[in-house]
Amino acid sequence: MALISLKSLGVTMSAPLFSNLDLTVGGGDRLGIVAANGRGKSTLLKCLTGEMEPTSGDITRTRGLRVGHVEQSVPPALLGRTFHQVVADGLPAEQADSEMWRVDVVLDSLDVPEAMREREMQALSGGWQRLALIARVWVTDPDVLLLDEPTNHLDLARISQLESWLNALPREMPVVIASHDRAFLDATTNRTLFLRPEQSPVFALPYSRARQALDEVDASTARKFERDMKVAQQLRKQAAKLNNIGINSGSDLLTVKTKQLRERAEKLEEAAVSTHREKSAGAIRLANRGTHAKVLITLDDATVETPDGTLLFRTGKRHICQGDRIVLLGRNGVGKSRFVSLIRNAIVKPDTVQNVKVTPSTVLGHSDQALSGISGDDTPLAMVSRRYDVGEQRARALLAGAGVVIEMQEKRIGVLSGGQKARLMMLALRLANPNFYLLDEPTNHLDIDGQEALEEELLKHQASCVLASHDRSFIRATGNRFWLIEKRKLTEVDDPEEFFRTVAEGSN
Template identity: 60%
Template sequence: MTTIALKDAGYTAKTSLFSNLTLSIGPGDRVGVVAANGAGKTTLLKCITGENELSTGSLTLSRGARVGYVPQDVPKTLTGASMFDAVASGLNAEMLASESWRVDVVLDSLSTPDDIRLLPVRQLSGGWQRLMLLARAWVADPDVLVLDEPTNHLDLEKILLLENWFAGIGEVPVLISSHDRGFLDAVTNRTLFLRPDQSRYFALPYSRARDALALEDESDAVKRERELKEASQLRQQSAKLKNIGINSGSDLLQKKQKQLRERAEKIEAQVKSLHKERSGDIRLANRGTHAKVLVAFEDLTVATPDGRKLFSIPKLHLFQGDRIVLLGRNGTGKTTLIEMLRRVLLAGEAVGGIKATPSLVTGYMDQALDFVPSDESPFAYISALGPDDQRTRALLAGAGVGIDMHAIPIGRLSPGQRARLGLLALRLIEPNFYLLDEPTNHVDIAGQEALADEIKAHEASCVLVSHDRAFVRDVANRFLLIDKGRLIEVDDAEGFFRVMAG
């Protein structure tokens, strides 16, 4: 039985985000919605929830179907409520009066500690806020579940918790917009690649669907080349006949050349343009250094601001060319170590136990994008780093920040645009060492792959924290695990991933 049916659906803002989209979603379907930043994923989900209206076509929900929606951001009306009360707001008045027990049941299913349930939403971590929104969407037992970037701000432990949670929700249809390739592979069985002209839908999880998409795109490219070649040949024949017809005065030849030209025009009109992701460029730089050892640790204790010891590092050297990922459970001190390195390398603080080569130039990216000034305009931010006005405009356009956004405060840009803007700034600084805390947050899949390729192509030395398993596997060549109060080196990340998965 179909729960959601889209027929010839389209949505146009300044440009077409999607069009001619026809598909049905029913019980047991778990659909991953994949596209570049700003390409219409959230818009499509909001059309399904009723918050937006399609520009063309139709959307039909089964009669009485209730939609549970997990947005990207916490509604401001919930920030002052406790987590328990915020989840309870997903119940209508009648259910709240007689079935408030549902709140504890759904919070139990997400392994929510009792003390967390009573905290105001504004005091929750980004990860717990995401899980609160999921619990709120699920508490009223919806017929359809729609999630927009559900793994944003989740550490690996909570991502794996979420994957396990999905295994227990039965046949409820689910639509998930996400840039997390590992998560999509784990929880979806269908994939929609959203495109302006011709979206593609496969009854496959992400990685297998992407392989199938590549084959279809390759076939389209071959067909397009063949059709354009045929049109070109027809035009050449038409031109020859036209000259012969004029010279001979033959009306028959002139009529024939007109028919050939019209056939060529018809073929050209029907030829499909090859799809290109509208995703801003991501490029890095590496100014290099003659130093072999970039950072040295010796007898370092990593502790919380109130002095609680997290772990120790007896001795460790970071070498040029190292692409190091920090592994460890949430709260073990990964971000604390990144912050200690930031203070030493960028703020010039002296921290006993950490020594850096004087030639080090550090590029830093924090997971909240606080390193990008929210009140400054993109144009002012980038031009202050050196490029002239013309190059600044070109760089911003290349990063996916359109000219209409050059003068507005950076805080008004989407998270994906802010992330690309920050990465552009790092490129202009030309570091020889990168300090990256969750660099793929808010970056689409094409951007994640471009970032990984740039790090490897430039042989960029870096220390990074990431919950993105695909990114970690692609980039890292050294693995440091925080375990039982010590930092130890391991051969790869797979053992840690297996332990986290239980």
């Protein structure tokens, strides 16, 4: 039974985000919503809750439907509340006294430690904040659950835990998930909506299989469009010939025939549907200046430590060679980001890091999780012009190509969206023209098109890199070597699948 029905739904901001959307959400649905950054996923979820009115069309909800909506970011008013208080505040006022036990049941189901429950939200990591928002909605016992980018800030263990939790929910309860995490969508959904400005296709398939079906539909549409355009062109040519003959002979019959051919051509052209072209959120391009050196970095049993000097692990004897795309595997806290910092310091400050030897021709391109390489107080135009010594006109063109539109180029970087910041960082990496990349969670804030573009660039340029990521699809697509950090040791493994399985089993 349909709990929510959409008929010809559309929302237009400066341009249509989506239109003519027909969709039902009912028992057993696990619906994934896929679209580029800023193309209407969060807007559609707000329409489903009733928080936002559509520009056109109708939404019908069953009477008394309780919709639980987990938004992307923490409302500022909750930052001073403890984890437990945030979840308890989700209970309706009439249940707060008699049903407080619900809070502990939900927190237990999400494996939230006792000590964590009394910490203020502002002192929690992004991952714990995300779980608090999920628990806050779940305690209300919703009939439909809407999740907006639920894997943001979660490590692999928490992502696996969330997958298990969602898959254990009663099957009759619909779940709608807006996400850029391809592996997560594959693990948790059975339907996929590709949100588009004109027609938004829906497939009764999880993401990867739905994407293949969509590509086939788009290719078929493109072929039919080309055929129709060729036929219309031929009809117009025939009409032009007959028209000339008709004029010369004075034949009324040929004049009528000419008109009929033109009308058929016009009908074909009007009915022809051109292929959907996804409007790019900004191009991602990398560079590789190359080097003659085979070995870029040698690790001679280097130690990776916490800031206070506590040993995290030892590297053993390792070489990072040209063409290596090394993915760091390991649970949160084992030292992946510290290892990335160690390598960076060894390149930026030669001879200051013990037991790490860097080939002098190595030129670094580095991006960390916080995108600290781009200052929030600077403007994109000033940063690119100054740092890379390009003129204003060239800087503006580069920024526009990367998805930072003219009106945003002289505003503070801090006000850019997450997707725009990520693409600006990728532009900065390209302009640095490195031959070695250090990337810590590079797919954070990138939509699926951006993730695929980054994967393609790393492979196309045969870029040498060390990567730390929680994105399983990205890891599988890019890595050709895998270093696992566990039990204070770094070991090389053949592929990441055993690690993924271990993490998933440990979260169940």
